[in-house]
Amino acid sequence: MDMTGARWRKSTKSGGNGGNCVEVADNLPGVVGVRDSKDPTGPALVFAPAAWRVFVAQVANQS
Helix, strand or coil: CCCCCCCCEECCCCCCCCCCCEEEECCCCCCEEEEECCCCCCCEEEECHHHHHHHHHHHHHHC
């Protein structure tokens, strides 16, 4: 998957200390990318937008 043009943003739950964070890119058509903020040139997971929404809803319900 070509992630060129992805605009990555850190989780709002991230601390300012550069710790364990994820970044999400949801500006590409038909996909949502997720990567480790400590390894921005490493691999990224790719989800269908509907699957990502379900995941985020489930995580939010666990809080």
